[in-house]
Amino acid sequence: MIDFYYAPTPNGWKVAIMLEECGLDYRTVLLSLPTNGDQFAESFLAISPNARIPAIVDHSTGIQPVTVFESGAILLYLFEATGLFGGEPSLRSKERNEWLFWQSANLGPMAGQLSHFVNYAPERFDYALNRYRGEYERCIRVLETRLSRGDYILGEYSIADMMTFPWIFIAKSLGIDLAAFPAVAAWRTKIKSRPAVRRAVDLLKEAQFTKTVNASTHPHLFNQTAQHLAPRSTGRQ
Ligand SMILES: N[C@@H](CCC(=O)N[C@@H](CS)C(=O)NCC(=O)O)C(=O)O
Known part of the structure; x- marks a missing residue:
């Protein structure tokens, strides 16, 4: 247990x-x-x-x-x-680590701070909003480039997708339209429809x-x- x-x-x-x-x-x-x-x-x-x-x-x-x-x-x-869910069997574990660390150090913190300034800050701070929105979008572009090479981050559905999906799942509520990121949008839809994810x-x-x-x-x-x-x-x- x-x-x-x-x-x-x-x-x-x-x-x-x-x-x-x-x-x-x-x-x-x-x-x-x-x-x-x-x-x-x-x-x-x-x-x-x-x-x-x-x-x-x-x-x-x-x-x-x-x-x-x-x-x-x-x-x-x-x-x-x-x-x-470790990713494609042929991949080297360093790739798994790269994408887990990438999420922890980049997408997660930037989206988390953006969420703070969008949802919680007592007043509107344009500088902070622009800074974190820009960084969040930059991270989504990194993911877009990765996903344009294959359906999932590590080739097959894995812990790297599970790590990354939640902060993309809420993109709309953070003010980001994924239409500009078609590979990320398609990946999000596919993962969202999994019964375990629901x-x-x-x-x-x-x-x-x-x-x-x-x-x-x-x-x-x-x-x-x-x-x-x-x-x-x-x-x-
Ligand atoms: N890097 C951490 C981030 C964890 C994190 O920020 N958790 C938030 C909830 S989304 C929390 O516990 N917040 C409590 C607080 O801010 O006091 C991880 O990936 O586990």
């Missing part, structure tokens, strides 16, 4: 997709990030020291429970545990943050500092 620390967000969906695709036995632990600050609870920081979902605890190894944080590390762990993006959908997100309704998403990680400083213990 795997405990899956989750909230219905793009980063949470990446791991939900893999768990659903592999048919693994898992128990979802919903964290209330914006209102309770569950991410800062001492018990959760012991699993995920960066105070972010997703994270897992694997109780099925027969030895000590194994904790894993960071979506890319979790997807690699599950691929190594199952042998499933189950994953619907997982605890009712707990999604509402549209009106601000520092008083969702205090734990704003103005985070090092203080938030001080032992027992905040969050539900």
Whole structure:
């Protein structure tokens, strides 16, 4: 059994997709990030020291429970545990790593910051909006170039697609029209129609943050500092 620390967000969906695709036995632990600050609870920081979902605890190894944080590390762990969805068998593992790191260091952070300035910022900041929209579009162009060589990032459907899909799935809500990126648009449609992906993006959908997100309704998403990680400083213990 795997405990899956989750909230219905793009980063949470990446791991939900893999768990659903592999048919693994898992128990979802919903964290209330914006209102309770569950991410800062001492018990959760012991699993995920960066105070972010997703994270897992694997109780099925027969030895000590194994904790894993960071979506890319979790997807690699599950691929190594199952042998499933690693990409075309002939590819070198460095390619798998390149695309997982690319998502973690580029597409995810840029889309995440764009989402903050589109959905949460208390006022409109044109400089930040232009900066992150430009970077997000630049990343989509990188993906477009890759996908114009084949149907999936690693030749066949893999953890690299699962890692990347959620931040493209929400492109429209970030103000980006994928019409200019036909290979990405076709790939998005194909992945979205997979039954496991549909189950994953619907997982605890009712707990999604509402549209009106601000520092008083969702205090734990704003103005985070090092203080938030001080032992027992905040969050539900
Ligand atoms: N690089 C991390 C990003 C994780 C992340 O940013 N998770 C968000 C939800 S989408 C979170 O836990 N936010 C809590 C907060 O901002 O306090 C990963 O890929 O796992």
